[in-house]
Each structure stands twice: as structure tokens, then as C-alpha cells.
Amino acid sequence: MNKNITNSVVYVGVDDKTLDLFEGQYPVPNGMAYNSYVILDEKITVMDGVDERAVDEWLDNVEKALDGKKPEYIVVQHLEPDHSAGVSSFIAKYPDVKVVANAQIFRMATQFGIEVAEDKKVTVKEGDTLDLGSHKLNFVMAPMVHWPEVMMTYESSEKILFAADAFGKFGTLDTDEDWACEARRYYFNICGKFGPQVSAVLAKADALDIEIICSLHGPILTENLEYYINLYKTWAAYDVEAEGVFVVYASMHGNTAKAAELLKEELLAQGCKKVAMHDLARDMFSEAIEDAFKYGKLVLASPTYETELMPIVSMFLHDLEHKNYQKRKVGFIQNGTWAPMSGKFMKAGFEKLSDITFCDTMVTIKSTVSDANKEEIKQLAKEILAD
Incomplete structure (x- = not known):
């Protein structure tokens, strides 16, 4: 499924309606969305991959978005297999691509069968910037939200926060349902243990001018962002909603x-x-x-x-x-x-x-x-x- 989020950012993720249990334990009657994005610029960049169940469809979506061009980078924000399973196939299809990730991700990647040549690694840390042309990616480390290697990425020209698993929810993108209910169930069952770490990342987000939130699960958030961010602050602080x-x-x-x-x-x-x-x-x-x-x-x-x-x-x-x-x-x-x-x-x-x-x-x-x-x-x- 391809759709334009902005003139230069394209959604290339996949809706999986065949999945019955997320992480092998949480029922998902409306399936799950594995979100991935392509930033079209001088240096074309793909943001994250998808679950192995959806790799072929994802690669087709990426190819359509590229329209004959080649990607310069793929950014890996989170190694959990529902996002990284397609990375090896992506590298095989685009052998010249550089992989952008933090040191922790590169240390753990081989455990998931992801092999990246040293000359293809772009290692980033907190506060680093990657210039794509008219777009600039700023990297925000988000350890234990909800794995130790997680990072988020802020694109400053269009004010987009690529939020990894934060602000995600159960359900496919075409599911017509209230965001908060399934986002709350997702948050407390997946991230609830890590409230202090989530609060720390939200404090970093307060310093950013965000107009769009692109999570790795669930819908792209473009309106009333204060509502979503404040809910997350309540949840992270274990306050009564x-x-x-x-x-x-x-x-x-x-x-x-x-x-x-x-x-x-x-x-x-x-x-x-x-x-x-x-x-x-x-x-x-x-x-x-x-x-x-x-x-x-x-x-x-x-x-x-x-x-x-x-x-x-x-x-x-x-x-x-x-x-x-x-x-x-x-x-x-x-x-x-x-x-x-x-x-x-x-x-x-x-x-x-x-x-x-x-x-x-x-x-x-x-x-x-x-x-x-x-x-x-x-x-x-x-x-x-x-x-």
C-alpha cells in the first residue's frame, strides 16, 4: 500500500490481517500494520522495514515508490523482527544501500541474521544529523522504549517525528476504530514497564516542533497532536486517565x-x-x-x-x-x-x-x-x- 504523507514522504508499509497474536500473546482481531516510509530527496531514504510475513509486499511497495531510482540509505530504528525482518532482503536487492543505525543496533543486528558490510554502515548517536538534500534527519536515542537499541528520527524540514514504536496501536490502517483504546492496550502491554524511559523521550520531544507523527504501527498522526502526546505523558507517569x-x-x-x-x-x-x-x-x-x-x-x-x-x-x-x-x-x-x-x-x-x-x-x-x-x-x- 503506497500513499503520500507529504509530497516527498511516501508510506510503503503493509497491513497484515492474517495475524492473530501480536508478540505471540496479544490478540489482534483487526490485524496489525507494519509501517515503513520512503523519503524522496537527493539521497533517497527508507525508514525501517516490516515483519517477515510482509516482506515481499513491502519490497514491491518500495520499488513502486522509488520509480526506477535507487535508495541511498535505509534507517533502522528498532531491531524487533516485526520491523527488521526485511532488512536483509532489502540489502540483497539494493547492495549499494547504506544502513543507518546506532552502535547498539549494529551490535545486535547479527543476532537477527542481518549482516552489514563495514563500509555500508552509518553509525549515528544522539544529536547527529544526516543531510538528504532538502531533508535533514536528526537522531534521538530512545533506549528501553521498549528495547535498549531504539531510536527515533526527527525530520526538520517537514517537522515529522518517525517515532519507532511510540504512538503505535494494534489494528491495520484501514480499521475504523478509536485510536486511544487500541493505542492504550498496546502501550500498557508493550511499553508499560518503561514509564520513566518513555517520559524521558517525551521530554526530548517537547523541544521539537512536530507536525506529523509516523509510528511503526497504526495511523499517521497529523492533527491534534497535543492530545496524543498528553495521553502518552499521562500513561508514562502512571497517572489516572x-x-x-x-x-x-x-x-x-x-x-x-x-x-x-x-x-x-x-x-x-x-x-x-x-x-x-x-x-x-x-x-x-x-x-x-x-x-x-x-x-x-x-x-x-x-x-x-x-x-x-x-x-x-x-x-x-x-x-x-x-x-x-x-x-x-x-x-x-x-x-x-x-x-x-x-x-x-x-x-x-x-x-x-x-x-x-x-x-x-x-x-x-x-x-x-x-x-x-x-x-x-x-x-x-x-x-x-x-x-
Whole structure:
């Protein structure tokens, strides 16, 4: 798919609608876009490659954009295989091309089977500039966003930020959907662990006059860039994006699920404007991670399972810890027939995290919800909603 982003920058990426799992774990019902760009100038430059699933189509797109000309450079900003798998094929097709990358990328490239002759390497570092003619590329190192070798590239004449994986989202370019939802799910599951590093790069971006953001996934952003950048700042700082309560649960025989539903009803009755709810065993797990970070208040409900937590709840807690979950208010509903213990384990999981406020009331169900439990649920709702 070729289209002009500007008169001299052409999109040559590929939409992949056959992919079911991104990184082998995140469902992508609307597929994935592998973005690549050609800058047409005195020294024609290709920005990044694509996944091996799309190499042939990408090379065809590049050839059409070149229209018989030869590329001077290919810039490799990120070595993850969904962007670098086609680089070797590109070098084979255009043997005179020079590869522009930082030292870390060149050190790691051979691990992905990418061999670059020494006289074809252009090694860049923070603040370096590459003159293409009327376009000038300025390189911004972005380590751990979300791999250690990542860099971004700012083209100053047209004020374009080639942002590597930042500002990307799940879904193909022709998918008609809200950017924020799938960008948020993408960010917290892929980059959420690295908030401080993302914040550091955003601070660098503040010094740039940006009119277009070209990510390696998702749409090219050309309008209302402040909205996207501010969302990223919120996410990177682990701040609360939206007011509301996230109720997340697992349930063996449906009784814990009923308690979660009663809590949702009570929260709405007490004036909560938004209650999001997820069944960890049935709903998309990566969406549960997304909503945990979107809202400032969370209630986790779980039965006791073999004197511990249900495995899916343990996995949820592990992921929150791994993604640096923080700055939130949390409550619990535990269930158990003879020895309810899940609350203890849930709380212990959150005690490992930073800046977590706990509700005093822990709802303890013995098998099924009792009248006393209903009163506890009312009290928990009151506490979670209190500022």
C-alpha cells in the first residue's frame, strides 16, 4: 500500500490481517500494520522495514515508490523482527544501500541474521544529523522504549517525528476504530514497564516542533497532536486517565461473579459514572491490563483455589507488578467455602506495588452472597468512591 504523507514522504508499509497474536500473546482481531516510509530527496531514504510475513509486499511497495531510482540509505530504528525482518532482503536487492543505525543496533543486528558490510554502515548517536538534500534527519536515542537499541528520527524540514514504536496501536490502517483504546492496550502491554524511559523521550520531544507523527504501527498522526502526546505523558507517569472504577474478577461457579455484579450495581447506585468490568478467564486479558491503568480505582474479586488464588488472578497480579502499577486505590472481594484466603494473597500482591491505597472493608463470601455480604458490598462501594 503506497500513499503520500507529504509530497516527498511516501508510506510503503503493509497491513497484515492474517495475524492473530501480536508478540505471540496479544490478540489482534483487526490485524496489525507494519509501517515503513520512503523519503524522496537527493539521497533517497527508507525508514525501517516490516515483519517477515510482509516482506515481499513491502519490497514491491518500495520499488513502486522509488520509480526506477535507487535508495541511498535505509534507517533502522528498532531491531524487533516485526520491523527488521526485511532488512536483509532489502540489502540483497539494493547492495549499494547504506544502513543507518546506532552502535547498539549494529551490535545486535547479527543476532537477527542481518549482516552489514563495514563500509555500508552509518553509525549515528544522539544529536547527529544526516543531510538528504532538502531533508535533514536528526537522531534521538530512545533506549528501553521498549528495547535498549531504539531510536527515533526527527525530520526538520517537514517537522515529522518517525517515532519507532511510540504512538503505535494494534489494528491495520484501514480499521475504523478509536485510536486511544487500541493505542492504550498496546502501550500498557508493550511499553508499560518503561514509564520513566518513555517520559524521558517525551521530554526530548517537547523541544521539537512536530507536525506529523509516523509510528511503526497504526495511523499517521497529523492533527491534534497535543492530545496524543498528553495521553502518552499521562500513561508514562502512571497517572489516572479517566474517573471510574474497574471491577475485575475470576469465578469458579458464578458466585464471585454475582458479587462483582452486585458491586457494579451498587457503585452505579451511589453515583459512579463509569464502572468497567472484566472476567479474567473470559475477556481479553490485555484489555484488563489496559483498564487497570486507565482508571484510578480497582476492585479485585477472587475465590480461594487450593488454598491460594485462581491461577488467572495470580497472573493478573504478576502482570500489574511487572508493568509498575501504582498510584491507585484498591479493594477486594474474597470467596471460599471452608477457608476464605484469597483476600490475603490479593492484598499481598498489591503491597509489593508503589503508592497503593487500600479500602478498609474486605468483603468475605462463604460460598454464596449473604444478606450480610450485600451490606459489606455497599460499604466497599462507598469506600472505593470516597476521595
